[in-house]
Amino acid sequence: MEVPDIIGLDDLAIRRSTYLRAVQKQHQVGRPPGPCRTFPWPNGPMKLRKLSLLEPRDALVLRVAGGRILQVTSGQLSRKHVYSAQQKSPYPGWTTKPASHSWNELYRVGKKCLRRDDVNAMLRSDIAAYYPSVSLDRVLGLLSEWCCDREAVHLLARFLGEWQANGLVDGLPIGPEIFGVIGTAFLKPVDDAILGVPEVKGYLRYTDDIFAFMPGPKECGGLQELLARELGALGLQISWEKTRILDDKDEALQELSEAAIDYVKNRLDQDELVGLAQLRDMLVAELTSDTPNRRRVPFALSVLTRRADRSVVSLVLASESTLELFPMQAANYFRAIQPSGDQLLERVGELLEQPPTTRHHARDLHLLRSICGERMGRIEGNLALKIAADRCRPAPVRAWGWRIAGTTQSMNLSDAADVALDPDEDFLVRRGSIVALREIQDPRRDRLLRDQRILHSRLVWPALWAAA
Numbered sequence: 477m478e479v480p481d482i483i484g485l486d487d488l489a490i491r492r493s494t495y496l497r498a499v500q501k502q503h504q505v506g507r508p509p510g511p512c513r514t515f516p517w518p519n520g521p522m523k524l525r526k527l528s529l530l531e532p533r534d535a536l537v538l539r540v541a542g543g544r545i546l547q548v549t550s551g552q553l554s555r556k557h558v559y560s561a562q563q564k565s566p567y568p569g570w571t572t573k574p575a576s577h578s579w580n581e582l583y584r585v586g587k588k589c590l591r592r593d594d595v596n597a598m599l600r601s602d603i604a605a606y607y608p609s610v611s612l613d614r615v616l617g618l619l620s621e622w623c624c625d626r627e628a629v630h631l632l633a634r635f636l637g638e639w640q641a642n643g644l645v646d647g648l649p650i651g652p653e654i655f656g657v658i659g660t661a662f663l664k665p666v667d668d669a670i671l672g673v674p675e676v677k678g679y680l681r682y683t684d685d686i687f688a689f690m691p692g693p694k695e696c697g698g699l700q701e702l703l704a705r706e707l708g709a710l711g712l713q714i715s716w717e718k719t720r721i722l723d724d725k726d727e728a729l730q731e732l733s734e735a736a737i738d739y740v741k742n743r744l745d746q747d748e749l750v751g752l753a754q755l756r757d758m759l760v761a762e763l764t765s766d767t768p769n770r771r772r773v774p775f776a777l778s779v780l781t782r783r784a785d786r787s788v789v790s791l792v793l794a795s796e797s798t799l800e801l802f803p804m805q806a807a808n809y810f811r812a813i814q815p816s817g818d819q820l821l822e823r824v825g826e827l828l829e830q831p832p833t834t835r836h837h838a839r840d841l842h843l844l845r846s847i848c849g850e851r852m853g854r855i856e857g858n859l860a861l862k863i864a865a866d867r868c869r870p871a872p873v874r875a876w877g878w879r880i881a882g883t884t885q886s887m888n889l890s891d892a893a894d895v896a897l898d899p900d901e902d903f904l905v906r907r908g909s910i911v912a913l914r915e916i917q918d919p920r921r922d923r924l925l926r927d928q929r930i931l932h933s934r935l936v937w938p939a940l941w942a943a944a
Contacts, residue, residue: 478527478651478804478838479515479872480845482879483911485532487941495937499533509534509635510903512644515651515870516834518801521767524834528649529872531903533934535652538635541628542654543567548624549661557667560683561653561660572653576774582680582687586732589678589689590725598728599696601703602718603684607655608646610662611711612636615648618662632658659683662710669706673699687732693723734771744779755779759788763795773798777805781812789816793823800839807842814849821850825859832869840869844876848883857886864895864908875908882912889916893924896935907938914942 488495510531519525530538550563559578564571589595603609612633619629632654639645648655660683670679670688676699678689686703690696700721704714722728736758744751759776762768780788792798792806799806810820824843832840844863847856857880863869864877878895881887895901895909910930913921924930925939 478517479529479841481532482875482908483938483941485536487907487911487938488532488536490937490940490944499537502533503537503631506634508638511642512639512649513871513904514644515837515872517838518803518835520770521797521801525650527651528645528655529904530649530652531934532907534635537631538652538654540568541625541631542652542657543570544625544628545619545632545654545661546570546572546657548619548622549657552622552664553661554667554671557671557679558660558681560681561657572656576778579682582682583732586678586680586687586689587729589680590728590732592677592689594691595677595689596725597690597693597696597721597723598731599686599688599690599699599703600718600720600722600731601686601688601700602715603707604713604715604717606684606712607648607650607659609712610647610659612640612647614710615658615662618664619658656683665710666703666706669702670699673702675699693721696721696723734769734775736769736772737775740776752779752783752785756787760791763788763791763798766797768795768798768801770801773802774805777802777809781805781809784812786813789813789819793820799827799843800835803839803842807846810846811849816850821847821852821856825856828859828863832866832873837870837873841873841876844873844880848880852880852884854884854886857881857884860884861886861888861891864905865891871902871904874902875904875911878905878908878912882915887912887916889913889918889920889924896924897927897929903934906935910935910938910942914944 510533512534513529514526515529516524517527544567546561546563547567549561555562559582560575562573562578564573586598590598616629616633619632636645636648639649648659663681663684666686667679667681670676670686675690675695676688677691678687680687688696688699690699700714700719707714720731722731740751740755740758742751743754755776758772759780762773762776777792779785789810792809810816824847827836827843828840830836840863844860860877860880862877864874864881866874866877869877878892892909892912896906898906910925913925922943925943930936930939
């Protein structure tokens with residue numbers, strides 16, 4: 477998850493039955509959702525996309541609704557053609573296949589299509605500003621037409637309607653799983669139109685990334701016009717900037733594969749020691765580049781993470797571009813090789829001392845996550861408290877600041893109390909200040925956690941978790 481919760485929502489499970497009854501009662505009386513925050517996430521050099529962050533209660537309710545909707549939409553879409561939001565495990569504990577696995581499968585099938593004798597061109601296309609452009613009325617109409625669960629559709633309409641009315645969201649939010657499910661299903665009419673064209677020899681889609689395999693460039697041009705019309709009927713526009721007709725098979729293969737990754741995968745299968753050496757060489761070349769490859773770095777880090785291989789720790793820590801563009805993968809790697817000791821703590825401290833910028837919020841959050849579990853002293857604790865108090869940083873980063881501070885001797889009970897009881901403070905930050913109290917042994921802590929202003933608010937659940 478790009479923006480993980482500080483305790484994995486464990487506070488919602490502390491008294492599960494009671495919590496669910498409370499949520500059900502609030503839903504029955506039409507309680508409005510909490511705010512839908514945005515969090516800047518790196519999307520390549522000099523580009524950011526806005527992820528939507530929900531409050532824990534809303535995330536839980538929408539997850540239930542998403543599972544009910546997925547039960548229907550997964551039966552409407554062809555798993556041979558549509559690879560995003562593919563159901564992996566059933567409702568109620570539903571999950572979808574990891575994006576990396578689904579993309580790898582799409583690439584594999586795409587390369588197979590290009591080897592066909594009757595395929596001599598590929599159309600690759602995208603939709604301009606897809607999620608923000610999706611019409612809520614059209615979404616609700618499609619889900620109702622498919623006879624999706626009425627309660628789930630009604631809740632979705634209420635939440636999205638509230639957020640859109642308050643100017644918090646345009647179209648569909650980016651990030652929460654339910655909107656990946658809906659964003660995938662919404663293009664079903666486009667799938668049907670393209671698959672109805674006799675000249676189409678192969679068709680693959682991942683959300684709004686579209687690949688069509690055709691006899692030649694002329695047929696690609698005709699399909700491109702059809703695609704533009706079908707998207708227009710849904711109130712969407714084709715991204716001409718990202719649309720390409722490739723009539724060279726080798727060039728099309730390069731769109732679907734990464735030769736360096738394929739080579740390393742083969743070497744790993746043949747001889748793991750040799751393959752790991754090749755993988756490290758590939759990663760070192762990327763880490764010393766100003767623009768690391770968006771597929772090679774995550775692949776290499778995931779392999780080394782699974783093996784808890786410490787050989788590139790120094791290089792990853794030194795690569796500012798890698799920490800900025802791939803913050804989640806870097807943090808996963810650092811956590812896999814814990815304890816990392818002074819080297820990691822010193823570098824993280826150095827980076828977190830820098831003035832916060834929009835491009836570094838994701839990096840800073842995952843740097844804090846990467847040291848959770850390390851042995852830290854007052855220096856790290858004081859820095860975490862400084863981050864927690866910095867209103868120039870987004871609420872999730874500040875909440876992680878509290879999470880780290882709570883594991884050090886720098887934790888100050890009175891500061892946490894001031895934040896927890898401040899009704900004007902962001903809820904996620906208030907929750908973080910309470911979570912940080914779990915490790916404190918102090919009678920005053922227990923009095924704070926039993927404060928009526930906490931027990932009669934949404935903070936009761938993290939307070940119960942902290943007191944457990």
